[in-house]
Amino acid sequence: MSDHAPSPQELVQITYQPKGSTDWLEPVATLSKGRYCYSAAAKNLNAMDLPNPREWQPFEEDWKLPPDWQKIILNGMQARLKKFRSFRLFMDICVRCGACADKCHFYLGSGDPKNMPVLRAELMRSVYRRYFTVAGRLFGKWAGARDLTVPVLKEWFYYFYQCTECRRCSVFCPYGIDTAEITMIARELLNLVGVNVNWVMEPVANCYRVGNHLGIQPHSFVNSIEMAVDDIEDLTGIRIEVPINRNGAEVLFVMPSADYYGSPHYYTLLGYLMLFHEIGLDYTISAYAAEGGNFGLFASNEMMKQLNYKIYAEARRLGVKWLLGGECGHMWRVLNQYMDTMNGPADFLEVPVSPVTGTRFENTRSTKMVHICEFTADLIHQGNLKLDPSRNDQWRVTFHDSCNPARGMGLLEEPRAIIRSTCNQFYEMPENTIREQTFCCGSGAGLGTDENIEMRMRGALPRANAVKYVQQRHGVNMLACICAIDKATLPTAMNYWVPGVEVGGVHELLGNALVMQGEKERTTDLRSEPLKEKEKEAPVHA
Amino acid sequence: MRAVDNAEIDGIAKAWLIQVVQSFSLQGQPFLEQKKDPFRNPMGHAIQENLPIVLQEILGGMNRPRLAAALEAIVRIRAVQEAAPSKAVEFLFQLPLILREQWKAWSAEQEEVLQHTQQAALIAFDLYMACREKIFALQADEARRRTAQLERVYQRMEAEPR
Numbered sequence: 257m258s259d260h261a262p263s264p265q266e267l268v269q270i271t272y273q274p275k276g277s278t279d280w281l282e283p284v285a286t287l288s289k290g291r292y293c294y295s296a297a298a299k300n301l302n303a304m305d306l307p308n309p310r311e312w313q314p315f316e317e318d319w320k321l322p323p324d325w326q327k328i329i330l331n332g333m334q335a336r337l338k339k340f341r342s343f344r345l346f347m348d349i350c351v352r353c354g355a356c357a358d359k360c361h362f363y364l365g366s367g368d369p370k371n372m373p374v375l376r377a378e379l380m381r382s383v384y385r386r387y388f389t390v391a392g393r394l395f396g397k398w399a400g401a402r403d404l405t406v407p408v409l410k411e412w413f414y415y416f417y418q419c420t421e422c423r424r425c426s427v428f429c430p431y432g433i434d435t436a437e438i439t440m441i442a443r444e445l446l447n448l449v450g451v452n453v454n455w456v457m458e459p460v461a462n463c464y465r466v467g468n469h470l471g472i473q474p475h476s477f478v479n480s481i482e483m484a485v486d487d488i489e490d491l492t493g494i495r496i497e498v499p500i501n502r503n504g505a506e507v508l509f510v511m512p513s514a515d516y517y518g519s520p521h522y523y524t525l526l527g528y529l530m531l532f533h534e535i536g537l538d539y540t541i542s543a544y545a546a547e548g549g550n551f552g553l554f555a556s557n558e559m560m561k562q563l564n565y566k567i568y569a570e571a572r573r574l575g576v577k578w579l580l581g582g583e584c585g586h587m588w589r590v591l592n593q594y595m596d597t598m599n600g601p602a603d604f605l606e607v608p609v610s611p612v613t614g615t616r617f618e619n620t621r622s623t624k625m626v627h628i629c630e631f632t633a634d635l636i637h638q639g640n641l642k643l644d645p646s647r648n649d650q651w652r653v654t655f656h657d658s659c660n661p662a663r664g665m666g667l668l669e670e671p672r673a674i675i676r677s678t679c680n681q682f683y684e685m686p687e688n689t690i691r692e693q694t695f696c697c698g699s700g701a702g703l704g705t706d707e708n709i710e711m712r713m714r715g716a717l718p719r720a721n722a723v724k725y726v727q728q729r730h731g732v733n734m735l736a737c738i739c740a741i742d743k744a745t746l747p748t749a750m751n752y753w754v755p756g757v758e759v760g761g762v763h764e765l766l767g768n769a770l771v772m773q774g775e776k777e778r779t780t781d782l783r784s785e786p787l788k789e790k791e792k793e794a795p796v797h798a
Numbered sequence: 799m800r801a802v803d804n805a806e807i808d809g810i811a812k813a814w815l816i817q818v819v820q821s822f823s824l825q826g827q828p829f830l831e832q833k834k835d836p837f838r839n840p841m842g843h844a845i846q847e848n849l850p851i852v853l854q855e856i857l858g859g860m861n862r863p864r865l866a867a868a869l870e871a872i873v874r875i876r877a878v879q880e881a882a883p884s885k886a887v888e889f890l891f892q893l894p895l896i897l898r899e900q901w902k903a904w905s906a907e908q909e910e911v912l913q914h915t916q917q918a919a920l921i922a923f924d925l926y927m928a929c930r931e932k933i934f935a936l937q938a939d940e941a942r943r944r945t946a947q948l949e950r951v952y953q954r955m956e957a958e959p960r
Binding site: 288289290358364365366367470472476479480483514516517518519520521522686688689706709710713714717718721722725744745747748751752753 | 822835836837838839840841843874875878879881929932933936937939940941943944945946947948950951952954955
């Protein structure tokens with residue numbers, strides 16, 4: 257409901273053209289620096305045999321498009337309208353009710369009307385109308401249709417890379433239009449003429465060639481894991497073993513590669529490894545399936561399928577029974593929603609059963625892949641872990657629901673159950689900023705690069721604003737999350753908007769609290785920071 | 799200086815808010831002005847909350863910490879929306895025009911208000927610059943963090959005898 261009911265006098269004065277604004281059908285004239293990502297390097301397109309590899313940048317006038325670029329895009333659009341019923345439906349069905357308009361974090365942080373999900377989608381619908389509907393062909397602009405011109409193409413690039421495919425807008429759409437899928441199609445079409453960003457295409461090329469986003473060779477991967485084993489020994493006095501590429505293990509564990517090269521992700525890795533040791537899990541990690549993340553999702557469905565293939569292939573090669581996956585966002589969108597239909601059926605695997613609790617994860621009957629939070633929450637719920645939450649007393653924690661696990665797979669309670677058992681101080685952010693309504697970090701879907709930082713900070717404003725609320729009210733100093741992109745980019749956003757709030761993984765908190773058999777007395781947390789001294793017990797009076 | 803009552807401050811604040819919001823975002827204007835929920839409308843809320851504080855201080859005691867905190871909440875947002883400082887702090891230069899219209903006769907004692915506005919603008923420029931510098935520092939920091947553990951791995955490899 258509107259907070260302001262206009263009077264009849266006000267109503268008759270309404271104009272549909274806000275003062276001083278331009279017609280939305282006119283494409284934006286300039287692309288402002290700090291609000292777009294740099295182009296994909298030719299070597300990365302060559303590595304994947306993608307069209308039109310060349311050196312170019314979005315700030316240059318000439319984007320070096322192929323001569324028949326218009327035809328390529330329109331043919332691509334036609335093919336996709338035929339192939340994806342959802343795309344055709346999303347092009348036709350929107351009634352422009354505006355329910356999504358104020359739900360996008362980029363709109364809330366920028367005020368730019370073309371960041372409203374409805375208007376962003378209209379940038380494509382207008383072209384669809386012009387070439388694929390009778391009304392658009394006959395009446396053009398009067399039917400909200402426009403020609404596909406170079407400025408329109410540039411505008412697509414600008415705004416479809418100002419969408420993190422977080423799907424918050426879709427939650428509010430009465431027709432269930434998934435705006436993320438419109439963005440996905442737009443990016444696929446742009447890829448056909450070689451208009452893509454390096455922060456997506458380089459990880460894609462690296463992943464294809466070596467198996468992970470940074471292109472880390474297998475021996476460096478092994479070194480990273482060995483370093484983690486050493487760090488755990490320093491912390492706990494326990495020398496653990498981490499099996500790599502072990503044939504015949506029960507479980508293959510797949511994580512986002514940032515867990516073994518980035519910070520603060522690394523502390524989450526320590527948490528996983530300590531947990532697996534403590535429960536005696538029969539598992540292996542793989543130097544080949546060493547990346548759960550899949551930037552193919554941000555390029556095209558074919559690319560996503562290609563990069564995802566290694567997960568089941570490695571599970572088959574190693575002869576494992578089921579799959580366990582680490583803390584990651586878009587990785588789970590692919591694993592949970594697309595993997596079984598793209599590269600399945602996983603009929604060579606078994607329905608996952610926890611070897612410790614005996615819980616059968618029926619929800620993963622199709623994919624055979626369990627989320628680490630489901631697995632750990634079950635262990636805690638059944639009383640199989642000894643935990644000392646006071647080891648997290650330095651943290652006053654709030655939880656950021658990462659878009660993909662929350663909206664994509666409904667993983668809402670499990671991480672909270674872990675946090676409640678491992679921390680004494682946990683505070684929720686306001687209701688309309690968490691769970692299904694969670695605000696994106698503003699850097700997902702391949703936008704998390706440094707040249708795009710202004711856009712990212714705008715996008716992070718709604719999330720940061722909610723964090724600030726719990727910081728002021730409860731002294732929150734830790735934003736826990738279960739997404740590798742969150743862990744990479746939210747520290748920057750927090751530092752800008754809410755200084756004093758750190759970012760960490762849920763399994764980092766678990767690693768801190770986990771009491772391991774035979775461990776030495778811990779003096780620091782996983783970050784090597786001294787533990788908060790326990791308050792002395794009150795003297796007992798006779 | 800002429801005493802300004804609360805009703806008058808409210809009137810000026812309202813007129814200023816409309817102008818500020820107009821200069822921030824044309825089509826988002828009704829939304830920024832009207833939605834009161836701080837979580838549904840963080841930018842509008844920051845402006846609605848802090849603009850009256852800025853106004854009170856400029857018309858009143860010029861309590862610098864209070865003024866700076868209110869300005870900071872607005873400028874921090876503008877610093878990632880407008881790369882040009884002139885655009886980012888433009889809203890302060892809109893105020894004297896509104897006051898002239900509101901007060902009609904411009905007495906000598908009200909010149910003080912102009913001076914206050916200028917002082918506030920200087921504070922806003924400094925805040926804007928601090929925000930931009932912070933962004934550059936964060937970019938560098940993020941690049942380091944992204945491969946922090948990998949750097950440790952390579953350092954260990956170099957330190958170990960082959």
